Amino acid sequence: METKQFTTDEIGEAAELIRQGELIAFPTETVYGLGANALDEQAVKQVYTVKGRPSDNPLIVHVSDFEMVTQYVTDFPKHTKSLVDAFWPGPLTLIFDVKPTTFSTTVTGGLNTVAFRMPNNLKTIELIKEAHVPLVGPSANTSGKPSPTTAKHVYHDLHGKIAGILDDGPTQIGVESTVLDLTTKNGVPVVLRPGAITKEQLEQVVGKVTLDQHLITEKEAPKAPGMKYKHYSPDVPVWIIDGDKDVFDKAINWAKSKNQRIGLFTSDRITSAFSTEVTAIFSFGEDTVEQGTKLLFAGLRSLDEQNIDVIFAQAFPESELGIAYMNRLKKAANQKILKIDSIFE
Template sequence: MSHTDTAILTASTADLTRAAAMLARGETVAFPTETVYGLGADARSGPAVARIYAAKGRPTFNPLIAHVRDVASAKRYVTWTGTADRLAAAFWPGPLTLVLPLRADHGIASLVTAGLDTLAVRVPAHPAAQRLLALFDGPLAAPSANPSGRISATTAAHVLDGLGGRIAAVVDDGPCAVGLESTIIGLEGKDTTLLRPGGLPTETIEAVLGHSLGRRDQTEALTAPGQMLSHYAPAAAVRLNATAARKGETLLGFGAMGCDLNLSRGADLAEAASNLFAHLHKLDQTGRPIAIAPVPNTGLGVAINDRLRRAAAPRDR
């Protein structure tokens, strides 16, 4: 497949209908969500899901999120709970993923769950994603639409830069508003556990629940997407907590400071989250190492720092 073999579609009804038909044939289609662009395939088809792993170069022990239209659709695949009801009522559609036990009759391909007996599921808020799910009328496995371990895509151009020629199509509906992947909450048994911080602040979730979330032991096996130590990484080396650039580096700033690019000059964490991956893409194109200024570790800053730590983690080169 050449780069031009990846079709670029709009969010028109005609193009979304075409995208849904591609998905029904077992092809992979990237589409926007409010968090990042996802690479979608029919979550019920092993061969279709295998095309996601092949396109991304993603290890098959790393599970995927299934995107569905609504709560009723989610209940077809997972065992629902009262806590899930409260969280879905408060935050769906939106940047929250729930990990719940699979139903006996779920029909989800085992590649989606990486062989686990749980499924990560969410209802995206993006209008194009909602319309695509309605036209497809089924669950879409959809990790971020980028090569495995690299910077997540927040525009269709990012998708094409990383996956052009490897996927059937991308639906271009502009940049993603949130800019960070969803927050993932595990709801196995009686525990309510933060499995990955993301676009919905932990404090907001805890306010609805009325109690603190448990925390995952980082030494445990992978139980949800986005838990690998090295992830969301530019090709260039990344240095954190920088107050100035060293020789040869580019500097990604936060707040009032001199830098090459600034996540938010006004120190707004929502703006910083929205800009994070797009700015990393821009700086990575320079080919120079990237130094990154400190970001407060509160609210959305928790998720931003999670992504930055993984981007800076040691990795094979």
């Protein structure tokens, strides 16, 4: 199959392919999604096949406006309007109970709920409107690997497997949306996956919000995407470095003692200190969690393609956006963290 790279002037053609049951990758402000007609079971099954994604992992349904959601949901929780008014379009996914048999189990993962999002990307909104159907949209990559933040990343993973890619340049946020479950029995919303919309921002709108930090094992069925214990992982092992230059120095010396070729994912402040001691560097520039988050997946992908044996990645404090950053990085590293008092064996 030839994978066509569509410009933003060719959205009509891409939408027609969606209606025909084909897969089209689309841009959002978070990462690129792998789009298929959410009402076409066979098309959705192809999403799982192409990604190599476990079938118990539910999919997020992308809509062009809130009105589209009302076709599939009867009873909305009390906070719905406030959240939609505050954060849609944007990087917030909301989980609702849906009408029975509205979506196939290929979308729901066998649950009675579905996650909905209105992405903040005008070209994708236009694509959904032109297709006249909601789109499933998991990250457009091989399952378990770093999510794509450019059309080039999508092409690398999926060329020859999907009909096309709608290219709208690099994404702006760099990690997937916050997933908020509104179907809890006690009525308190729960963040199942942290993202750019923080717990603190949500609480300003709805009051109390809890954060589910439970790690899903391979044998458990997640209620939202991205909850697996290990995820977003390059082929090269990743270690998180929780500390300053002295901890990086310790890690680098340990790797050198084992004749390992080292890659760094850090800010300019750190990379400048070790530029002559490592094999490969991906600097995210300014020493801020915003920059680290935006370039996290791009950095892991870039380093993974170089001739190295290990990646050392910079940690950030786990507050606000840092929760989302560390959530993705911990899963990429399979929870391996080196702190100042740690000892490599």
